[in-house]
Amino acid sequence: MRILVIEDDIRLAENLRFALEKEKYSIDLCHDGESGLFHLQEYPLDLAVVDLGLPKLDGIELIKRARKAGVTIPILILTARERWQDKVEGLDAGADDYLTKPFHQEELVARCNALIRRSAGQANPEINIGPVKIHTRSQQVWVNDKELSLTAYEYKVLEYLMVNPQKVISKSELTEHIYDQDFDLDSNVIEVFVLRLRKKLDPEGNLNPVETLRGRGYRFRNQW
Known part of the structure; x- marks a missing residue:
């Protein structure tokens, strides 16, 4: 999953x-509102974390313009402003959640996880499809109740x-959502990850959980 952080405090970012x-x-980073808005409109993302006190274009206006332009991903406001009026203004502008500074990183991560799950229609961090089960918070994977060991990128592919x-899911979409923006999008490494993932999920070749649609991409079966 790919998150855009728009924060002008470089150390905090x-x-x-x-x-x-x-x-x-x-993670993609932007340090002002104008570049953040451009990034929101031009790149495939799963979530944005937006500071309100941004240079060039403040966070409230950024969110309003993004929503008007058709950006639908979840947006989490992260700001030092504590007044309830600021919270209402941010939510009315189109944000989905609001976290004030200072904050615990664990809470930020939990809120990001929840927003991404909610946007995908998954309220529960545990996703079960056929014999395959993943827990998006602990990033554990089971097949027929037997836990598997996956690499970080194998897990990212499976989760998405x-x-x-x-x-x-086309190969380019999958690549864009699991790698940072400077990754070589023409790489065939996704094919390698999918092949390894298939062998770990289905060593006997009986389940075929990840289908390949020639010329189109990959699909995780939800019927068994």
């Missing part, structure tokens, strides 16, 4: 990047496919 990357998110079951 890097701390947020570190905390979210520990949770296996791919299972959060979007039956949706055909």
